[in-house]
Amino acid sequence: MSNSRKLYEVAMFLTLTGAWLGGAGTDGVPVSAAEASNTGTPHSREDELYPSSQAIWRTLGIPVCWENPTAGNASGRAWTQDQVEKTWESATYVDFTGWGACTSGAEGIHIQVVETPEPAHAAVLGRGLNGVTNGLVLSFAVQSGEGCLGEGPGPAVDGPRPWGERDYLTQWAQPRLKGERAISQVRVPEL
DSSP states (O other), X not given: OOHHHHHHHHHHHHHHHSSSOOOOSSSOOOOOHHHHSOXXXXXXXXXXXXXXXXXXXXXXXXXXXXXXXXXXGHHHHHHHHHHHIIIIIHHSSOEEEEEEEOOTTOOSEEEEEESSOOOOEESSOGGGGTTXXXXXXXXXXXXXXXXXXXXXXXXXXXXXXXXXXXXXXXXXXXXXXXXXXXXXXXXXXXX
């Protein structure tokens, strides 16, 4: 795989996970919730999605930690790490490290697991996420059909996933930006 292809895939993963969320459109400036509302159907949008150069992580080794790891969310955490390693780390030069409990002042992506079924979201964009408590919020209670996928009901992450691992990863990674594309329009490496 060429270096430019690997860098493209790194950019897409980091954009989708909140690790490198940059503004979309022409200026890379974050927008209000009102401006970010989707005014067209996902498949009719023509906006471009690209990162703000000021949001790009300057390292390929990005620490990840869990704000509230428990025995109850252990399988979801392990599954998430496994899927990131099997897809993005195997196809790119990015190495997400750590994956343990967060400590005060720790650098990297701080993931909070919530009990309610809500789409994943990031507190800030790109490298501004570095060290932010609860910077990335992830729900293992999200059902298939909620958020961006619309494929009908399905069990939560800790149960069987008949809708597929790729769909869970895209659910985890749903961007919240002006000019966002439907997840089906963003290339994600196959599992």
